[in-house]
Amino acid sequence: MLISVLAISLGTLLGVGVGLVLVYGRLVPRIAVRAILEYVRGTPVFVLILACYYLLSKIGIQLTAFQAGVFALTVFCSSHVGETLRGALLALPKGQMEAAKAIGLTFRQAFIYILAPQAMRQALPSWVNTAAEMVKASTLLSVIGAVELMLVTRQIIARNFMSLEFYLIAGIIYFLINFSIERFGRYLERRVALPS
Amino acid sequence: MSEEASLETPVLQIENLHKKFTHVEVLKGVDLAMKSGDVVSVIGSSGSGKTTMLRCVNMLEDFQEGHIRIDGEEIGYLPGPDRKPKKEVEVARQRAMTGMVFQQFNLFPHMTALGNVTLGLTKVKKLPQDEAVAIAEKWLARVGMLDRRGHYPGQLSGGQQQRVAIARAVAMSPKVMLFDEVTSALDPELVNEVLNVIKALAGDGMTMLLVTHEMKFAFEVSDRVVFMNQGRIEEQGKPEELFRNPQSKRLAEFLKSAQF
Numbered sequence: 001m002l003i004s005v006l007a008i009s010l011g012t013l014l015g016v017g018v019g020l021v022l023v024y025g026r027l028v029p030r031i032a033v034r035a036i037l038e039y040v041r042g043t044p045v046f047v048l049i050l051a052c053y054y055l056l057s058k059i060g061i062q063l064t065a066f067q068a069g070v071f072a073l074t075v076f077c078s079s080h081v082g083e084t085l086r087g088a089l090l091a092l093p094k095g096q097m098e099a100a101k102a103i104g105l106t107f108r109q110a111f112i113y114i115l116a117p118q119a120m121r122q123a124l125p126s127w128v129n130t131a132a133e134m135v136k137a138s139t140l141l142s143v144i145g146a147v148e149l150m151l152v153t154r155q156i157i158a159r160n161f162m163s164l165e166f167y168l169i170a171g172i173i174y175f176l177i178n179f180s181i182e183r184f185g186r187y188l189e190r191r192v193a194l195p196s
Numbered sequence: 197m198s199e200e201a202s203l204e205t206p207v208l209q210i211e212n213l214h215k216k217f218t219h220v221e222v223l224k225g226v227d228l229a230m231k232s233g234d235v236v237s238v239i240g241s242s243g244s245g246k247t248t249m250l251r252c253v254n255m256l257e258d259f260q261e262g263h264i265r266i267d268g269e270e271i272g273y274l275p276g277p278d279r280k281p282k283k284e285v286e287v288a289r290q291r292a293m294t295g296m297v298f299q300q301f302n303l304f305p306h307m308t309a310l311g312n313v314t315l316g317l318t319k320v321k322k323l324p325q326d327e328a329v330a331i332a333e334k335w336l337a338r339v340g341m342l343d344r345r346g347h348y349p350g351q352l353s354g355g356q357q358q359r360v361a362i363a364r365a366v367a368m369s370p371k372v373m374l375f376d377e378v379t380s381a382l383d384p385e386l387v388n389e390v391l392n393v394i395k396a397l398a399g400d401g402m403t404m405l406l407v408t409h410e411m412k413f414a415f416e417v418s419d420r421v422v423f424m425n426q427g428r429i430e431e432q433g434k435p436e437e438l439f440r441n442p443q444s445k446r447l448a449e450f451l452k453s454a455q456f
Contacts, residue, residue: 098256099302099361103316103368104292106284113315117306194306196350 001177003148004138006070008131011077018082023089033082040079045137048072053144065146073134073141080130081123088122089115121192128185132178139174149173205268207232207403208253208372214261215248222248223259224427230372233401237414237435240424241450246407249424250374253405254294255287266293266371292320295365299377301357303349309336309360310345316368335363339393355386359393366397373397375406391417411454415439423447 021033040048052072056063063071092115100110142151153170157163206229215223222245230236238246251257253264255272258281264271271290274280282290303312310332317328336342339359349357358378365373375394379387391413398404398417408414414421415435422432423444431444442448 093300093302095298095300095302096304099296099298099304101256101288101291102254102294102296102298103364104288104320105316106288109319113319114304118304121306194350195348 001149003066003069003073003141003146004135004177007073007077007138008134010070010074011130011134012081012127014074014078015081016085018078019085019089022082022086037079037082040075041083045072045076046140046143048076049140049144065141065144068144069138069141069146069148073137076137077130077134080133081127084123084126084130085119088119091122092118121194124185124189124192128182128188131185132181135174135177135181206230206265207234207267208405209265209268210249210253210262211264212262213249213252213259213264215245215252215257215259222427223252225262226424226427226429228422228429230403230405232403234420235398235402235404235418236406236420236422237418238405238407238422238424239409239411239414239450239454240430241453244424245427246424247376250296250376250405250407253372253374254291254296256296266290269293288320292316292368293371295368295370295373297358297361297365297373297375297378299380301349301354301361301381303357303361303364305349308346308348309341309352309363312349312360313364313367316364321368331367332363335367336360338366338396339363340389353386354382355389358382358386358390362390362393362397366402371403373402373404375404375408377407377409379408379410409454411439411451423450425450 018033018037021029022037025033043051049069049072052075053063053065053068056068096114096118097110100114101107105113138148139150141148142154145151149170153166157166160166208228208230210226210228213223213226214221222243226245226249228236228249238249240246248257252259253266253271258272269290272282272287274282281287303309304315307315310329313332313335314325314328317323317331318325321328323331333342333345336345339362341356341359341363344352344356344360349360352360362378378394379390382390387410391410394404394406394413395417406414406418418435420432421435421438423430423438423442423446425444425446431438431442431447438447439451442451
């Protein structure tokens with residue numbers, strides 16, 4: 001749970017950066033970020049998790065299972081958030097930026113007051129989706145021994161062999177978490193919806 | 197002498213303006229000068245470069261040759277042969293000297309009518325909120341939109357949105373107002389409410405450069421009408437002369453096809 005929360009928060013922050021580079025970055029950083037992004041998105045999360053734990057230690061970066069898990073999911077999350085934000089920004093009519101410039105706003109101001117609030121509204125539904133995906137992806141961390149719900153469930157089952165009952169409980173817990181995330185997302189969407 | 201010269205300084209001066217889009221040269225040397233209080237309409241068929249010229253004035257387009265000056269201040273580029281673009285902050289400041297109204301209104305959909313007008317006042321002019329609101333309400337009243345100040349653009353008709361957009365631009369007290377085919381996207385029955393607002397502003401002595409397809413309106417409101425054709429100013433003059441007695445064959449043809 002903590003892993004998911006951390007990964008979603010950090011991944012969102014990093015993802016905003018990724019999205020900005022993709023839309024406004026100079027050619028070289030843009031291509032670099034695009035390449036990493038394609039790689040991450042084209043790789044199963046499972047492989048990404050294993051790579052963060054085992055491969056990084058090969059090159060001398062020894063992460064704990066917890067750190068590796070957060071790192072892998074953060075990277076995964078940021079790739080989704082970045083792509084979503086890119087889409088949302090590009091979908092805004094060109095006239096919005098022009099109107100902002102025309103009243104004398106700098107690029108920074110135009111982004112903060114005009115583009116970002118609109119892009120965030122657009123990106124919100126996919127962001128909620130990504131958050132739910134992250135919670136589900138966190139189950140995979142049990143393979144590297146990070147302490148999370150799935151690993152704990154399996155440990156309990158290993159002791160009492162009540163597999164059906166405890167997998168069912170784990171399933172319900174995951175469902176409740178994601179259901180709450182989804183409900184919260186709906187609530188946010190309604191809160192920021194524009195009257196028309 | 198110098199005082200006289202400063203009186204003569206045009207509010208807007210365009211000199212030998214050239215603009216290329218990759219391979220196509222859309223402006224091939226345009227010269228235009230406007231005094232304070234001038235209302236100039238630019239007419240011409242689509243692709244003649246009217247809108248592009250307007251967009252160059254507030255630097256929404258770059259240009260390759262020539263000069264644009266507002267109140268004698270060079271717009272967009274540093275002096276010198278290498279034509280370095282000015283810094284972004286400087287460009288933003290210069291843009292605020294002109295007010296632009298767009299064909300597609302381009303109101304900010306996530307802000308109320310009032311919010312649209314106050315944004316520039318608080319963020320660019322750095323006025324305190326209450327002052328900004330007072331100015332914005334004054335202009336919203338002027339365009340007949342004060343009672344809708346709390347409405348979002350999505351709740352307003354096209355004509356109402358365009359009037360708010362005009363208020364947003366004039367509230368910044370620009371030296372020149374630029375109107376880019378502001379009624380082209382409107383339903384016919386909404387055109388007049390917008391044109392009347394523009395007429396009233398012209399009556400106030402505001403300096404205005406309008407690109408328009410509304411010939412009757414151009415005839416009524418302008419001190420001068422400019423006819424553009426293929427990236428050049430083909431003919432210009434007082435509306436009565438230009439419309440009644442076109443000198444060039446192209447203008448005569450254009451006016452005929454526009455059924456004026």
